[in-house]
Amino acid sequence: MSVLPKLVYLASFVTFRVSCGNLKLNPPKVVVRFGDPVSVNCSTSTKHYGMGWEAPVGAVDLRDNVNVITWTVPELTDWDMEAICFINSDDVQHSKTLSVIVYKTPDSVSVSYVNHTGPVMEKTQYELQCDIKNIAPVQYLTVRWYKGQTLVDSQTFTDDSKTPVNVSAPLLITPSRADHGAQYRCEAELDLGAEGPQPPPTVQAKALNVEVCLSCGNLKLNPPKVVVRFGDPVSVNCSTSTKHYGMGWEAPVGGVDMRDDVNVITWTVPELTDWDMEAICFINTDDGQHSKTLSVIVYKTPDSVSVSYVNHTGPVMEKTQYELQCDIKNIAPVQYLTVRWYKGQTLVDSQTFTDDSKTPVNVSAPLLITPSRADDGAQYWCEAELDLGAEGPQPPPRAQAKALNVEVW
Secondary structure, three states: OOHHHHHHHHHHHHHEEEEEOOOOOOOEEEEEEOOOEEOOOOOOOOOOOOOOEEEEOOOEEOOOOOOEOOOOOOOOOOOOEEEEEEEEOOOOEEEEEEEEEEEEOOEEEEEEEOOOOOOEEEEOOOEEEEEEEEEOOOOHHHEEEEEEEEEEEEEEEEOEEEEEEEEEEEEOOOOHHHHHEEEEEEEEEEEEOOOOOOOEEEEEEEEEOOOOOOOOOOEEOOOOEEEEEOOOOOEEEOOOOOOOOOEEEEEEEEEEEEEEEOEEEEEOOOOOOOOOOOOOOOOOEOOEEEEEEEEEEEEEEOOOOEEEEEEOOHHHHHOOEEEEEEEEEEEOOOOHHEEEEEEEEEEEEEOOOOOOOOOOOOEEEEEOOOOOOHHHHOOEEEEEEEEEOOOOOOOOOOOOOOOOOOOOO
């Protein structure tokens, strides 16, 4: 018995999606700042039996009585957005995908030494670091280094992450006597192409002033930087190979009186309970007193991390905006905190803090959501990470909130 008639019958129900179908997008590509509105028209001059938009937010149902259909989102808060205009023509579905780039300028840009503080020695190599906090998408970022007004380096990034990240751009310098007073700064530019903001958003760091010490007593700290949990012990050696008439440590706790019979002197605190600690090793030589300041970061992990609605309890209505809040209690220092929001296992937002307070604080990170029917049962949760750099605990301490279950009416 022949099966050909059955095969033909089944094939008549298959719809294929192919590109275009005389579809035009206006604009054909959009670059949107996170949280801003976006609107794009899709038009056709082709006879059709329905056209619409597929998208996680702002989808438009199939309509057969129009030749222009608009995708609109009042507040775009999806980092990885794909919007597709489609049209049904005879037995084929055509489509065109809109290119969407969602961006965020950095919260801060700063310059610092890596594993060093204070004056530098001539003919000694040092590493500078340009820290860019909470920027997206990083693949469009260019970091430029300047010495005074002279461009000395330019760096780009290949990471294709679409969500905000923290990145650093290093610069190696070997100061000479002539570099005393030189200023190094960096600039972060987010060049999003012709469709993006013009001129491209640019954020500059405050310049770092280089102080070249021509006779610094050859002081070395080991380790050169310490990260200490509040209440833990700390111990740092200060050494020299230079002839001297006394060396010691100045500090609110653990200070060491001047001694002239040693080349190594140790600062020790059995239990560090001072949030704003400054410890300075000093040495007296023929040409005066020289010193080196120890970088000390005292930290505390949060007592709790929790998620809740703001001014709401119970089930939510679809297509209505709500605010979630991640509360982090008693954490320090907050400038090293990153809060990440997740929907299930998908990262949806990342936030950092610029407060330079050294004592414990309570902070909150908001997240706006507009639930759809498909979000019933979705779980939102946040994670607080205290990234204290290479000298801090590894991996960085993290605390997760219990997930909030979204019930959509």
